[in-house]
Amino acid sequence: MVFSKFKTYGELVMFSHTLFSLPFAIIGMIWAAKGLPSFETVFWILVALTGARNGANALNRWVDKDIDKKNPRTANRHMPKGIVNSLEVWGIIIICFGIFIFAAYKLNPLCFKLTPAALFLFFIYSYTKRFTWACHIVLGIACAGAPVGAWLAVTGKFAFAPFILGAVVALWVAGFDIIYGTQDIKFDRENNLFSIPAAFGLENALIISSVFHFIMIILLIALYFIMDLTWIYLVGIFISAVLLGVEHYIVSPSNEKKMKIASYNINQVISPIILLFTVLDTFIG
Structure with missing residues (x-):
C-alpha cells in the first residue's frame, strides 16, 4: 500500500523526467570543480535538485488541476481523476521545497540566499499560461537554475560560463515545451490560455x-571555447544536434505517439549524451 502510494506520487510529479535537468546540473558541478567536488557537495546538490524539481512539478499539477480536468488530453491525470x-x-x-531549502542551506550562504528567487520562478511559472505566451520561456528559465545553482554550490560565486549553460537549458526546454504545446492549440484558444502555438499558430x-x-x-x-574543451565534447554536441533535427522532423501534433517521442523521449536522451561526452572530455580528454 505504501509502495503503491509512493509510486503514484512519483507518477504525479513525473519523477522520471528528472533526466531533463539533472545531467546539466552535473555538468555545471563538474566544470565548476574542474573535476569532482567533495561527496558532501555532490550529495546536497542532488538533494536540492530533486526537492526543487519535484516540488515545482507537484505545484504545477495542483495549479492546473481544473484546466487538466477540462482538457481531454490531460483529464486522466492524477488530480482530475481524484487519485490524489x-x-x-x-x-x-511543502516537503519537497523544505528539502530544497535545507539542502541549499547546507551548500553555502549564496545558494541559501537565492532560494526565494528560485521558489518565485516555480510559483510564477505555474500561472503564466493564464496571462502570457512566454510561459515556455519562463519554464526554461526555471529549469536553467539547475546548472547555475550547481556551479554556485561548488564555488559560492557567480561566473559567466554557468549562465551560458543556463541559457542552453532555457532554450532547450522552451523549445521542446513549445512542441509539446502544439497539441493544445485549439483547447488553449477556446479556454483563453496562452502559449506560443496558440498565439502564433x-x-x-x-x-x-x-x-x-x-x-x-x-x-x-561557444562553451567549447569558453571552457577550453576537446573534440570529445564536440562529438556529443554533434550527436545531440542530429537528435534535435530528428525531433523536429518527426513532429506531428495529430499523432500522440510521435509527439511523445519528439517532445519527451528524444530529449530524455539528449541531456545524458551531452553529460557523457562532457565527462569523457573532463576526465580523459
Whole structure:
C-alpha cells in the first residue's frame, strides 16, 4: 500500500523526467570543480535538485488541476481523476521545497540566499499560461537554475560560463515545451490560455522552437571555447544536434505517439549524451 502510494506520487510529479535537468546540473558541478567536488557537495546538490524539481512539478499539477480536468488530453491525470487530493499534493510541495531549502542551506550562504528567487520562478511559472505566451520561456528559465545553482554550490560565486549553460537549458526546454504545446492549440484558444502555438499558430511555433534549439547548439559550441574543451565534447554536441533535427522532423501534433517521442523521449536522451561526452572530455580528454 505504501509502495503503491509512493509510486503514484512519483507518477504525479513525473519523477522520471528528472533526466531533463539533472545531467546539466552535473555538468555545471563538474566544470565548476574542474573535476569532482567533495561527496558532501555532490550529495546536497542532488538533494536540492530533486526537492526543487519535484516540488515545482507537484505545484504545477495542483495549479492546473481544473484546466487538466477540462482538457481531454490531460483529464486522466492524477488530480482530475481524484487519485490524489489537494492535501496530499500540498504535502508533497511543502516537503519537497523544505528539502530544497535545507539542502541549499547546507551548500553555502549564496545558494541559501537565492532560494526565494528560485521558489518565485516555480510559483510564477505555474500561472503564466493564464496571462502570457512566454510561459515556455519562463519554464526554461526555471529549469536553467539547475546548472547555475550547481556551479554556485561548488564555488559560492557567480561566473559567466554557468549562465551560458543556463541559457542552453532555457532554450532547450522552451523549445521542446513549445512542441509539446502544439497539441493544445485549439483547447488553449477556446479556454483563453496562452502559449506560443496558440498565439502564433502551428507553423510559426515550430519555427520558433527550431530557432531556440539552433541557438542552443551555437551556445554549446561557444562553451567549447569558453571552457577550453576537446573534440570529445564536440562529438556529443554533434550527436545531440542530429537528435534535435530528428525531433523536429518527426513532429506531428495529430499523432500522440510521435509527439511523445519528439517532445519527451528524444530529449530524455539528449541531456545524458551531452553529460557523457562532457565527462569523457573532463576526465580523459
